[in-house]
Amino acid sequence: GAVVSQHPSWVICKSGTSVKIECRSLDFQATTMFWYRQFPKQSLMLMATSNEGSKATYEQGVEKDKFLINHASLTLSTLTVTSAHPEDSSFYICSARYSGRNNEQFFGPGTRLTVL
C-alpha cells in the first residue's frame, strides 16, 4: 500500500509552452503533497507544499506564477510549468503525506521534463 504515481514519466516540450504534471496517491488520501526538483547529481530541492482545498505554500526563490500548483482532491495534485524555458528542464518529484502511516511521505517515481 501507499503508492504514489506521477504522469507523465517524461515529457519534451518547446520553449514557451506549458506542461502539466500530475501526482496521485493511488490507495490513500493525502491532504498534503510536496513538489521537489532534482538537478543532475544534486539533491532534491523542495519547491512547494500543496494542501488540499487551499493555496500552495512556496519555498523562497520559487516563482509561484511560474510553477502553478493545484490540489483539488485528496488524491491529486498537479504542477503546471508555465511558459517553460530550457532552464526549467529538470526531474520533478512529488510526495504525499500519509496520516495513516505516521505521516510518512511516499514518493512518486518522478517526471523528467526537457524543454527545447
Place this chain on the structure above:
Amino acid sequence: GNSVTQMEGPVTLSEEAFLTINCTYTATGYPSLFWYVQYPGEGLQLLLKATKADDKGSNKGFEATYRKETTSFHLEKGSVQVSDSAVYFCVVSAGGTSYGKLTFGQGTILTVHP
C-alpha cells in the same frame, strides 16, 4: 533553516564489504532523521528513520544512530550486496510550524561489484 551534509560519492565497493556513509546535519528543535534510497529507475523509498536522540533505525541490514551530541546520522551496513547499488539520501524532517518539510543531503551514489 535545516541543512544536511553527506559524504560525497560515488562510493564503489566489492560485495560483502563494510559500508559507511557519513551524514551530519544542522537543525533547530527536535528533528526526525531519515535515510531514503533511490534504486535505478524507481522512486525514493524510506530505508530507515530515527525520531529522537540515541534511537537506532534499522532495515535490510542497514543501521543508523541518531547522535544529537555530534549531530550525525551515519549509515552503516556490515556486508553489502550488488542489489544495494543505489543513491542514498540523508534527510532531516522539520518540526514545529514547518512540520513534515524534508531537507535532503546531496545524495551518495553507491555501486557494489560482484
